[in-house]
Amino acid sequence: MSANTLGAMSEAPLFEISGLHARTAEGGVEILRGIDLTVGSGEVHALMGPNGSGKSTLATVLLGSPEYEVTGGTIRLFGEDITDWPADVRGKAGVFLAFQYPQEIAGVSVINFMRQALSARKGIDLSVLELRLSIMEWMQRLEMDPSFADRYLNEGFSGGEKKRNEILQMAILEPEIAILDETDSGLDIDALKVVAKGVQEVRSERPRLGVLAITHYQRLLTELRPDRVHILVDGRIVESGGPELADRIEHEGYERVGL
Numbered sequence: 001m002s003a004n005t006l007g008a009m010s011e012a013p014l015f016e017i018s019g020l021h022a023r024t025a026e027g028g029v030e031i032l033r034g035i036d037l038t039v040g041s042g043e044v045h046a047l048m049g050p051n052g053s054g055k056s057t058l059a060t061v062l063l064g065s066p067e068y069e070v071t072g073g074t075i076r077l078f079g080e081d082i083t084d085w086p087a088d089v090r091g092k093a094g095v096f097l098a099f100q101y102p103q104e105i106a107g108v109s110v111i112n113f114m115r116q117a118l119s120a121r122k123g124i125d126l127s128v129l130e131l132r133l134s135i136m137e138w139m140q141r142l143e144m145d146p147s148f149a150d151r152y153l154n155e156g157f158s159g160g161e162k163k164r165n166e167i168l169q170m171a172i173l174e175p176e177i178a179i180l181d182e183t184d185s186g187l188d189i190d191a192l193k194v195v196a197k198g199v200q201e202v203r204s205e206r207p208r209l210g211v212l213a214i215t216h217y218q219r220l221l222t223e224l225r226p227d228r229v230h231i232l233v234d235g236r237i238v239e240s241g242g243p244e245l246a247d248r249i250e251h252e253g254y255e256r257v258g259l
């Protein structure tokens, strides 16, 4: 049974991380030290934290990368334990990680990459022409020039263009949960705006989409307006709250909030 079918039938939450512990695959020190976080259908959550707190590690673990070893706890999608699933199987079930494709892939155009991704996620094999037609509306909504589809993936893309490409993929692949790792784009205001606006566009079309935005910078949250904010320190969530928590961090810094 697919996770989709399960989602329609069960009362289990969309995405549930319970007591998650992880360390580097070489058996190094523990970096994630017991993370509990549940994203329900239609909810936007933000995970913030100072440098070195484990944000990128969590994103990488959720991706299913062999770089880290999960030493305890579970990751569930609609109640189904996906902790040991390989990355491609997670993607097929509807877990979308925006930072999955940040690298340049020589000689592959945006549209051809999208064809492969769509085939992997949904088993739909469209011709370039069919796909071009089906992404046209989304490209307009995301204010992308039609010629963008023929550019080589990430080659010479600005920060904003990279983010538009990721949001376009999120729109077309129709994931259940989108995990956006924004740790490195924080200084590029244009890129952050693209992400915030793009997420709102996609949610207006697919209101049950869950979003987990991982970011060092409060700035993204001003426009994304998350339902819940979690603060990660030293591999643990030390505080959770509403959007006002992000405002406090913005004004007082991580240290002054008593973390």
Ligand SMILES: Nc1ncnc2c1ncn2[C@@H]1O[C@H](COP(=O)(O)OP(=O)(O)O)[C@@H](O)[C@H]1O
Residues within 6 Å of the ligand: 024, 028, 031, 049, 050, 051, 052, 053, 054, 055, 056, 057, 058, 067, 183
């Ligand atoms: N592959 C690794 N090998 C050794 N240490 C690592 C590795 N990945 C992360 N760490 C350490 O784990 C901590 C958390 O790192 P990271 O997840 O990148 O934090 P953040 O993204 O919040 O800045 C840091 O102290 C970092 O040095």
Ligand SMILES: [Mg+2]
Residues within 6 Å of the ligand: 055, 056, 057, 183
């Ligand atoms: Mg990081």
